[in-house]
Amino acid sequence: MEGFLPPFWCVFWFAVSLPFVAYGCYRLDRLVREERETLPLLAVAGAFVFVLSSLKLPSVVTGSSSHPTGTGLSAILFGPFLTSVIGLIVLLFQALLLAHGGLSTLGANVFSMGIAGPFVAYGIYRCGKTIRLNTFVTIFVAAAMADLVTYLVTSLQLALAFPAQSGGIVGAFVGFALIFAVTQVPLAIVEGVIIALTFKYIIQSRPDILVRLDVLSQEQVTKIREAFK
């Protein structure tokens, strides 16, 4: 939220996020020069993350409005650096079109939602693929962890800015994390299930997209489609 973090931490998180986004922009420029047709497709993914995160997710805890982050999906499809650029743009649009988040806290939000979460999701997905874990289990774990890591990093950011009297930063971190856990843990599980199911539908109707982006190999797609028949 705008104005929530003290000035030092606003600047700090901008500085931390900058190298990731800058490298992402460099990758983006190179990609656009080499394969022009990828730009509109990246844009589609960005708009998809925006629309998904502005929808209310079916929530287990009644009364809490919970939003999926959707960045796990983008990280699996395009890798973490391009996702950090998409994350920056989506968060900027959320601030300007929906009045969610803020401009001074943009650095902190980009780090938690656009960098930390996607990196973990991408790492898990690649590991799962290497050790040949079931594709849907891997996607579920990757998407759910992206969500959990995003909220743990947010708790850490809050704890660093507002340490507790007893227990200091660690105490405050535990406090914020416990309060968020009530809504975020069920949300992460639901988001994991939804992203995994989303992949199932994409594999059923347009598997060529996933093969082209090197998310799945052709043999994996054939195997999964065989299993559904």
Add this chain to the structure above:
Amino acid sequence: MEQILDVYAQTNALRDVDTRLKLLLGVCAIIIGVASQSPAAPFFIAVSMAFITVALAKIPVRLYASLITIPVSFAIFSAIIILLMSGGGEPIFTFFIAGYPIGATTASANLALLVVMRTFGGMCSLYFIALTTPITEIFSVMHTLRFPRGLIDLSMLIYHFIFVLIGETISIHTAQVLRHGYDTFRNSVQSFAMLGAMVFIRAWQQGEDLVIAMDARCYDGKLELADESRKPGRVVIGATIVYLGACAYLAWLTATMNIF
């Protein structure tokens, strides 16, 4: 679906004021509010920004009130946590939960109030930008400020696709609701996943079509922007500088002020 503020940004009374000036006013107000050490300056910014947005830009009061309630209530909730967790100064009250002392002190009360006021001021400044400045104009400013090409092009395309996808999402969602797609928790998870996947696939097709359309028009990896900014009058520039100066002076003047 959430309320999209773009409609108001395109139609408000301050629509034709120079974009750079509006961005300067909003962003500087946020910076002064965040940097302020006392709640007075952010409170002044919040009230004056709300006044500018409602009275000068002619944004409906009802809409503005409903927008501001959500972040402010969140800020108050979070401030209560800060009030109970951080310490320093004289204790105001203490109670025990499971043997642990929990309480508020003068320093934590000041901090909590400061955080609420900063958020209030910041949100009002953000709403000023969001409700008076169309995003398309912001792209032109980003272009003048030499932001990376790829970033601006990607933002413009994402902006375009957001509205395409929202249309698709609303129709699919309505169809699902009419067919009892969100009746039980199990159903709603299924439906939501199906909605997500279908919107993604439809969007992907739109993206592929756009590539063909752009190729047919000699797209070379760059999108051109028409820059049509008008120079603002001296009075408006002067008023903005005086206002920002007053906010900064107030923040400096009240830096050591404490309520509790």
